[in-house]
């Protein structure tokens with residue numbers, strides 16, 4: 001066998017593999033932008049009659065980049081949905097550079113019954129602005145590696161983002177509860193901080209045990225429900241897993257960043273600690289702008305009574 005024959009035999013499979021890889025990457029990149037508008041009817045045991053049919057727009061893991069590239073796509077998707085109220089569960093921007101985009105996104109949502117939000121881990125991830133102004137390749141690479149390693153050394157205070165959101169009408173709740181009236185019913189909105197970063201305090205956020213009122217929990221990660229008192233909650237909304245973001249055929253999601261889901265059931269309506277929990281696949285992407293088998297999602301949850 002000649003050298004040129006060997007080269008030809010090696011090159012053919014190599015170039016075919018490279019072409020297949022490039023095609024798959026392109027497909028996953030395209031898929032990361034094709035948002036699915038889901039409508040999810042949820043039968044909630046103990047739902048008060050006044051909440052029957054309530055439509056919740058669940059904003060999760062938008063991961064807006066600082067250049068606002070996905071903002072109009074998000075607003076178009078939201079506009080095409082009918083909803084009464086917005087509940088949001090964090091990871092709104094990829095880093096603090098995207099905070100203005102987050103504020104603009106929420107400013108332009110106009111639900112009749114308000115917007116309530118908890119925080120995710122990415123609300124603490126510093127962008128170039130917090131890292132001293134100028135973006136450099138080295139700085140971007142360092143921040144990327146810190147995120148891959150889950151380093152918490154350089155977290156930023158999300159207080160300015162919270163203040164800006166409150167200014168456009170968003171009620172941001174951090175390890176606390178807030179009582180509102182919806183459909184003539186008392187609802188305790190409970191929001192915990194990011195359990196992935198160890199910031200969640202459900203004990204502090206919950207209202208006193210017993211008492212009236214429907215209890216709805218906003219927790220960035222479903223792992224926030226891995227708590228002995230989670231069962232006091234009637235319904236929970238979460239995100240964080242991105243539905244795995246990359247799912248392999250027959251295997252499921254190799255990466256989930258949450259103990260409360262498994263590689264097959266990484267999103268959707270899941271019972272976690274006995275609580276019906278909607279885990280959104282989220283709208284954006286983290287680390288790589290790719291999705292495979294887990295399209296981005298903007299969900300409207302429609303609550304129904306069990307009868």
Ligand SMILES: [Fe+2]
Pocket residue numbers: 061063091240241242282286
């Ligand atoms: Fe996320």
